Amino acid sequence: MRNGKGELIGEGLSARTVRYIHTILRSALQAAVDAEPALLAKNPADKAKPPTAKEAKAPEMHPWNDEQLRTFLDWSRENSALHSAWLVLAYTGIRRGELLALRWRDLDLDKGKMSVRRSVGLIRIKGEGKKIQEGTTKSCKARVIDLDPATVALLRQHKKERGGLALKLAQGDALVFGDHEGVWRHPERFSRTFKEHLARCRRELAKQGIEPPPDIRLHDLRHTHATIMLIAGVNPKIVSERLGHSTVSITLDIYSHCLPTIQREAVERFAAIMGGNG
Structure with missing residues (x-):
């Protein structure tokens, strides 16, 4: 630009x-x-x-299956200070920048709702290098997505821990996943931290004789969320709305690799309903 x-x-x-x-x-x-x-x-x-x-x-996507995601989250729960962030990304499908811009006022934990209104990214200004800046979401539209009870419970605990560090970190306008000073985390460093934690997870699990999850990018947690939901039979329109795609056709195009499985299951369900009558 x-x-x-x-x-x-x-x-x-x-x-x-x-x-x-x-x-x-x-x-x-x-x-x-x-x-x-x-x-x-x-x-x-x-x-x-x-x-x-x-x-x-x-870039080619490499989503995890449900077992691989479960293996990583079981490890990160005890070994990663950013476990809450990794889980929220995987359980909601929101983008990195949307997570880093999330504020406590965007969450209604009583109703299990998350409002995704903004995103954080890096801009390059001549003579100043890269700078973190908050703006709109990629689609320039806000969206509200549902949270499951386990994610709500984790966010409640995370808020309690943040408030234990400093009361201001748990106030409505505070960043949910800001640093210890309450400011935005650097997006690229955040991604590198995920790669570092995943690498450690893979090493430690391999030493224990446990099959580690494959090496992936942070963005692949978003793909993992979408892929697992689609394979589970969730309506693509719902998945599209959670991801913040402007149209469901974008979702279907990106995750076309899921369609053969979805179609096979749909055909089998139809045949079961009809009782095999010809």
Whole structure:
């Protein structure tokens, strides 16, 4: 992102996003060229050089299955100071930036509700390096998602522990997963911490003869949440709403690897309902 002077003030868009935007703009401009009468003599987007399909390919996801997630969380409960954060990410599917921007006033623990209103990310300002900044969610829309009783209980305990450090850390405007000073955690360092804790988990479990969960990225906890829910037969519309996707088609496209299993189970359920009558 650049300001009016052409200075870089934020993180650049991903190759995938740039290619997607180019496709939309080219299509819109081509409609102007094809109009009767023509509104444009030629399509200016034809001269652009967007990222290739290979460059725009999304990183391959590696979600855990339910047993692998359970194994990691059982380990982190006793060995990671950020266990609550890892569990909330896995049990809600929210993004890293959304978790780091979460405040206690966004939680209604009595009703088991979480309001996802904002996100924290890194921006690059010329001459100043990277800076943490809070903004809207990726879709620019707030959403409310349900929490299960175990997650609610964990968050209550986490709030009690935060309040034990300092009363201000448990007030409504305080960050749920801020640092000891109550300020935002650095997003990239937060991801690195997950990788470090997972690496330690894998080493320790392997020494005990326990099959450790595969090495994954922090973002794969989000994919894990979605994949487990879809395989369990949860309506894709519900999964899409929890993830904050603008349309359910995005969810189905990203998690198409789940569809064969879902379709097979649906066919078997239909046949069971019909009693095998032909």
